[in-house]
Amino acid sequence: MFKSIHCAALYTEDIEKSKAFYGKLGVQPAWEVKRPLGGGQEWTLTGLKFPDGGAQLVLQNNPQLKEIDIEVQVESVSLVYQLLSQDPEVKWIQPPFQVEDGNVAVMQAPDGNVLVLVGP
Numbered sequence: 001m002f003k004s005i006h007c008a009a010l011y012t013e014d015i016e017k018s019k020a021f022y023g024k025l026g027v028q029p030a031w032e033v034k035r036p037l038g039g040g041q042e043w044t045l046t047g048l049k050f051p052d053g054g055a056q057l058v059l060q061n062n063p064q065l066k067e068i069d070i071e072v073q074v075e076s077v078s079l080v081y082q083l084l085s086q087d088p089e090v091k092w093i094q095p096p097f098q099v100e101d102g103n104v105a106v107m108q109a110p111d112g113n114v115l116v117l118v119g120p
Helices: 015-024 077-084
Strands: 002-011 028-038 041-049 056-060 069-074 091-099 102-108 114-119
Touching: 002 114, 015 028, 015 041, 015 056, 056 069, 069 077, 077 091, 077 102, 077 114
Parallel strands: 002 056, 069 114
Antiparallel strands: 002 069, 028 041, 041 056, 091 102, 102 114
């Protein structure tokens, strides 16, 4: 079911400053999206690609999400959700929902780690 690590997301208060810093280390901006935060405010996600491709480093400035976030590419978000929903030790923080390029769900594994599942 797991296919690969899709990205690691890091919180930053200053997206532009962080893009400049990580750019010095060889990662380059690949995409950027804005999401509503509430109260007329928004937050930003910026994907940074590594020279060899593969997983990305994502910068985000949502003050409600200050933890490191690991996203795992899965074969099917809804299939993983259906399978793991039967496990009482798995806590679903966010059931599957659609985004621009697929689906996402957020779970807490029995060991306490939070994973963001992404895929079709």
